[in-house]
Amino acid sequence: MLKLLALSALLVLVLVGARRRPESLPLPPGLRLLFVTGSEFLFVGVLLSPLALGVLDDATLDALSPFTAVGLGFVGLHYGLQLEAKLLRWVPLFYNVAPIAQALGGALAVLLPSYALFVFHFGAGTETLVASLVFAAAAACSTPAPLDLLARDKRFAGSPLLLMLRHLAEMGELPALLLYGFAICYRHQEPVVAAWPHAITLQWLLLSVLLGAAFGLILEILPHVGKEGTGRMVVGGLGATFFFTGFARALMVSPLFVGVLAGILVANLPGSSTRLRRFVSRTETPFWMFLLLVAGASWRIEEIAGLPATLLIALAFALMFVRLFGKAAAGWIIARTTHAPRNPPPGFGFGLVAQGGIAVALVLDYQGATSFLASSSLSAGATSALSASASSSLSTSASSSLAAAVVTMILLSVIVTETCAPWVILRVLRQDAALHPEDARGASS
Numbered sequence: 001m002l003k004l005l006a007l008s009a010l011l012v013l014v015l016v017g018a019r020r021r022p023e024s025l026p027l028p029p030g031l032r033l034l035f036v037t038g039s040e041f042l043f044v045g046v047l048l049s050p051l052a053l054g055v056l057d058d059a060t061l062d063a064l065s066p067f068t069a070v071g072l073g074f075v076g077l078h079y080g081l082q083l084e085a086k087l088l089r090w091v092p093l094f095y096n097v098a099p100i101a102q103a104l105g106g107a108l109a110v111l112l113p114s115y116a117l118f119v120f121h122f123g124a125g126t127e128t129l130v131a132s133l134v135f136a137a138a139a140a141c142s143t144p145a146p147l148d149l150l151a152r153d154k155r156f157a158g159s160p161l162l163l164m165l166r167h168l169a170e171m172g173e174l175p176a177l178l179l180y181g182f183a184i185c186y187r188h189q190e191p192v193v194a195a196w197p198h199a200i201t202l203q204w205l206l207l208s209v210l211l212g213a214a215f216g217l218i219l220e221i222l223p224h225v226g227k228e229g230t231g232r233m234v235v236g237g238l239g240a241t242f243f244f245t246g247f248a249r250a251l252m253v254s255p256l257f258v259g260v261l262a263g264i265l266v267a268n269l270p271g272s273s274t275r276l277r278r279f280v281s282r283t284e285t286p287f288w289m290f291l292l293l294v295a296g297a298s299w300r301i302e303e304i305a306g307l308p309a310t311l312l313i314a315l316a317f318a319l320m321f322v323r324l325f326g327k328a329a330a331g332w333i334i335a336r337t338t339h340a341p342r343n344p345p346p347g348f349g350f351g352l353v354a355q356g357g358i359a360v361a362l363v364l365d366y367q368g369a370t371s372f373l374a375s376s377s378l379s380a381g382a383t384s385a386l387s388a389s390a391s392s393s394l395s396t397s398a399s400s401s402l403a404a405a406v407v408t409m410i411l412l413s414v415i416v417t418e419t420c421a422p423w424v425i426l427r428v429l430r431q432d433a434a435l436h437p438e439d440a441r442g443a444s445s
Helices: 002-017 029-037 040-048 058-063 065-080 093-122 126-140 145-151 160-186 200-225 231-250 255-268 274-298 309-335 348-352 357-378 385-389 396-435 437-444
Strands: none
Touching (some): 093 160, 093 348, 160 200, 160 396, 200 231, 200 255, 231 255, 231 357, 255 357, 274 357, 274 396, 348 396, 357 396
16 A cells, blocks of 8 residues: 555656756756756655665566556657658768767777676676677767757857757767667577578567567557547557557567657658657656656665675776767767868867766666566576577576666766766867857857
8 A cells, every 4th residue: 555655656756747847946057957857856766766765666666667668668759759861961971970970989988898897797698798788878878958958048059069069969869779779689599580590680670670660650640540639649659659668578679779760760751740749749758757766766876796886886987987088089080080060179079978868768778678588587488489589698697787787887977977067068168169259259249
């Protein structure tokens, strides 16, 4: 009974939090950004976790896993709906290449160090490489949230560099999601088609694409079925999301990745529905709040498999700085090789420091997949081809400990980078203003 009341209070908290308007809070930019992005719900989740009140224990989180998968699918769908190819058709080469370059800069910078760390402590295996790829995908993420916050400031509203950074941050999350989708498919060791034991990862990628395409086609049809009102579309959209995200989780592929693929398909079909976009945009925020709560409750700030909390935090900070310099180096190189529309300051890549919510979604999806894999391997049907297809050379306990370490390090990185991002971006903008004083004169006039 107490758990039911606690979950009811949790639902109320999510719905109230989704309607908050914290942009005008009298707080420093970094703390205000946490409230704008909803990252404070991570701390609320920690408060509800076994580390504090114990409302959201492991059993409750397992019971909530279907809703977590639905939330991840909605987040991916919302992002995919923004990726219209026709909007990028006539942009300069820099705006097509730079998002990929800066994402790969952050990913490659941490891939080898994180893999060496995980192999040293957990041992080599498929799960170790998958964990490193997930860590690299999270490092590739950059959120436009702090840039959007600063764009509301009259001093920077018309800054060309700010507009450039916002585009790089928005588009740079796509390579991160593609890398993550590959990592989850690489985890499988058995083919989808038993008669063709080749290109196993490609088979699972194609299966993910087919799921995303089917999901997207159903969502595209729904607005035309529900012309009498939005009720049918809401019920049908939620039903389709429940079905395809649950099916993706059962097949041990990513609901987040499937949602992204569905959104991209819908966004690029002729005559895509504005009603669907409006519905997803309005519905996504409560799911985001719920996912942040679950992520905070899943966080274990304690010794993990012999790694003391202090050492884990130190390693997270070390990889955080490596990621930041990887992004800055990639930005410096791409600005000088693809003819940027303007001459940015040498360290403009530091303006992409904040990782944001997509990184949280990645790690939550990865943790959910690992938990589902562990429960499958312990169930009576553990000898089935499905559970065998996701097996690795690491034991179940080692895989769970590895996933817990990855979750802790990425969530810590997200909180720190989002807090520091406004000040770092302000420094980059001031460097740009010194480099292009004509922009400041134009703004003042």
